[in-house]
Structures are given as structure tokens and as C-alpha cells.
Amino acid sequence: MLLGLVMLQVAGCDMVLFNPKGQVGLEQRNLIILATLLMLIVVVPVMIMALVFSVHYRSSNEKARYTPEWSHSRAIEAVVWGVPLVIIIVLGIVTWRSTHALDPYRPLESDKPSVKVQVIATDWKWLFVYPELGIASVNELAMPVDTPVDFRVTADGAITSFFIPALGGQIYAMAGMQTQLHLIANHPGTYTGIAANYNGPGFSDMHFKALALDQAGFDAWVAKVRSSERQLDPDGYARLAKPSVAHPVEHYAAVTPQLFQSLIDKYQGVNRSREVERRLSDPQGETPQGSKE
Template sequence: MPLLARSARIAIGALPLAGCSAVLDPQGPVGAAEKLILYNALAIMLVIVVPTILATLAFAWWFRASNSRAQYRPYWAFSGTLELIVWAIPALVVIFLGGIAWFGSHALDPYRPLSSNEKPVEVEVVSLDWKWLFIYPDDGIASVNKLVIPVGKPVHFRLTSSGVMNSFFVPQLGSQIYTMAGMTSQLHLQADRVGTYEGLSAQFSGEGFAGMRFETRALAADDYAAWIARTKATEPRLDQAAYADLAKPSRNVAPSTYSAVEPGLFDWIVAGSSSVVESGMGHGASRSMERKP
């Protein structure tokens, strides 16, 4: 096989694993806990997979035609010991894997605040066609396709959608969560290291889905405060009229910021903005499903 064709086959085969590196390189407590769950589950499964493979090879070698010591038992029918092994081991695997999933999912409940002495940073998230809007209610600013957070501080997200259901996901920070029109969900994350991490939509949402990505920048406290100050000093205001224009479908939108945000804009979006009505959701989708942490 030519070298080029062989390399192409290897590259295509590796595509399904392309997103794994970010999940396995966590930069916060939630991502680290999820990585531990994955490793624990892998270890439990390997305890079964590796001995099974070795036993298969050993049986094939032992019962080969040239081995006169292997006993042929054509009338063998039952062994209580083998039955116990065959049923007990899978049962234990299911119990262990189920326990990891049960306790891990409760410990990583996205509505549960992270343990910290720091006050959480509030961020309101709106998934649009096909971009992300981030509102910082405490600071009165907003950004599009750019999420900026301080290192070492928990971040409390409230999330909704302008219409089509989407899924908010920053692989290196953890915990994918859905966004739906007229409803709010919550998520708590934290970045432990300064850096830039990729964020994306993990739910197909139409023609512009491929470009629905955002940059997550984790900054030191001083740099984060400086970014807020620069944003307040240089960028335009986000009100209902500006939001209506922003909510129009668009692809591959460049990151931008707003120096001021109309108070209550996020709740107005949840209650049923014009974009929700135009997308066919109607005012019936304006029910808030927010659950308190």
C-alpha cells in the first residue's frame, strides 16, 4: 500500500479520537473529576477485558490438535463453579460501573455550587443561531463568542436558548449542558490555570453548527479586571434592539463585546423574545424551568 494512502487511512481512523485529548487534559476541578471517573471505569473494564483476551489465547493454545494432554470431554454438560464465575464477574462489573456513575453524577450535579471561599462570577449564556452570547450581569457587560473568566474563582452559569436547543460545552473545564428556549439551566465550572480553551456546541443546530465555537480565556485576577475595564470603555451597548439584530442567523461570527447591557435582558429573553416567536416556538415556550441549587 502506498505510504500516502496508508497515512490517510490512519488519519481517518484517528478522527473519532480527536476530541478526547481535551477531555483528558482538564484545567479545572469539574474536568478533573470527570477524568477520574473515565479512568476508574476504564480500569474496571480492563480487569475483565485483559484476562478474557489472555484466556482466549491460552485456551486456543492448550486445546490445539497437537496437544495430547488436553482432555476431550464430549459429554460434559455442567459446572457449578464455572456458572458462578460466568455470572458473578459480569454482575460485579455492572455494580462497580453503576456505583461510579451514580456517585459521580451526584457529586458533579451541574446545579451544585463548587466548594470555594470565593464568590462565584455570574455569567448568563444565550445560544443563538449560530453563536454564543455571554452576559455578565454583575459587571454590566457582554461578549459574543468569547467567554472570559478569572482563574481560581467558581463561575455560575445560567443558560438558555433563543430558539433551537443547543449544548454548551468547554471540554477542558467539563460538564456539557443543554440550553432550551423559554427555560433556564445552571452550571458551575472553574478554571485552575491561565490559558485559552476551546468551547463549542455539542448539539447539532442547523447549517451554521460547524462554526458555533467560542474561545474561553482564563485570566489572572488583575488581567480579568483590566479586560472588564477595557470592555466598559470601548464597546457599544446591548439592549433589546441590539439583541434582536444579534439574534438573526449568522455564521462564523467574530468575537465581539458590549460595554453595557440593558438590565433584565436575560430574563426578557427567557420570557419569550421576538426571536423565539419568529422561530415558531411561540409564547408557550416562555415557561421558566429554573431549579434552585
């Protein structure tokens, strides 16, 4: 009955997280289900007993046993403390192992070489650079099926989070920093990618399509991008990086080398300049009270 009510409530919801299309998403889904079932071992009996006790021991039930002197039961104490303890131990072991196995920085094991993609989050669009192919696309990501994808993620603006729910995992995109995420699509299809962290007025339209294609389809997509007349040079990127909402899909047949690294260096250079200015204004190297180096 309880399961039926839960299924009825979520019937109209998008269950993409429980219908993953990649190995990483599948393992994360299994972890969520296992953790939930372990916790329900405590939650469900407590809910049932709360209902049964309130009905059985109501004041009008003269058949209920009345024991006002009762104060302790070793059996109840063993269950109340023992069961949660066992659950915590099992959940801790499972979570520890899964956390390391699903480390987003950990490359996926495969007999195929991974496709490298550099992800740049701007206001409010996603730029995908394929450094090995020398091409780029805006708000459209393509990957071959059953091939690991090595994402390197940064931001040229506000912090946000890179997330493809159907494939699992999400990772923050931060200016001046590089994060990593390894995913794989095991089923062909078109999946939705989103910005999972609010980052301004264009947040709700900051999404993209992730195309999981067979090798022939991926090769055709690459050829299509290379046929574009656009080239992503510094001036072109400066125009692209200007804030825009619901930006259309764009393809670039050529990309300035080291564009991704230059964006990281830009913000790191700003941070170093601020540090130099701080030290020049405080030649004694004194740290303001309440702050840390």
C-alpha cells in the same frame, strides 16, 4: 501490548478530556478512567481467553485434553457470574455518588464568590452576559482562575449544548428554559468552547474562546469590554440574533437589564398562547386521543 496499541491509536487525537484544567473536569476524567478499568476486568480476560482457547483447542493440537462429557463447573459459574456482579455493584455505587457530587446545578465549594454568567445560544454564536458587571461579549468568555463560575444557560433558537471540554461538563441550551452549570478553571490559559449538539448549517463554526485569567488579567479584560462603544439594547440584540456564521468577537459596554429573562419569557409566552388557543378551540377541555395533558 494492548495498552501500547491503544496509546498508538490515540496519539494523534486531542486528549483534552484527559488533560482537564478544572476540578470538575478532573473528577469527570477520574470517573471515566475508573469505570473503564472496572469494565476491562471482564473485557481483557475474555479477549485473552478467546485467543488462547482458539489456539490451544484447535483440531490439529493432539495434546489438548478432550473431555466430551464435561458439562458443568461450579468454580467457572462462580467466576462468570460473581465477578460481573461485583463490578456492577462497585460501578453502581461509584456512579451514584459521582452523579450527585458532579450535579451541574450544584454550586462549587469555594472561599471566593462565584462569577455569574448568563449564556445565550443564538444562530450561530454564543452571547455571554455578566449581569453583575453590566457587560456582555460574543464568542469570548473570560473568567478568573480558581473562582467558581455560575452559568445560567438558555437559547434563542434551536436546541444545542454548551461545552468547554477542558473544564468539564456540558449542559443543554433550550429556548424558553434555563439550565445551570457550575465550573471552575484552576489553570490559566485559553480553552475552546463548542456547541456539542448539531443545530443547523452554522454548527461547525459555533465555538468560542474561554479565557482563564488571573485576577489582574480578568479586571483588565472587564475594563477592555467597558471601553467598547457598543451597547446591547433591544434593537442591538435583534440585529445580533440574526443568523450568522463564524461571527467575530464583539464586546458590549452596557446591556439591557433582564435581557436573559426576557428571552425565556418570550418563548414561555408563545407556549401559553398556544395553550390558550388550544383550549378555545376545544371548550370542553377534551384531550385528543393518544395525547396527554
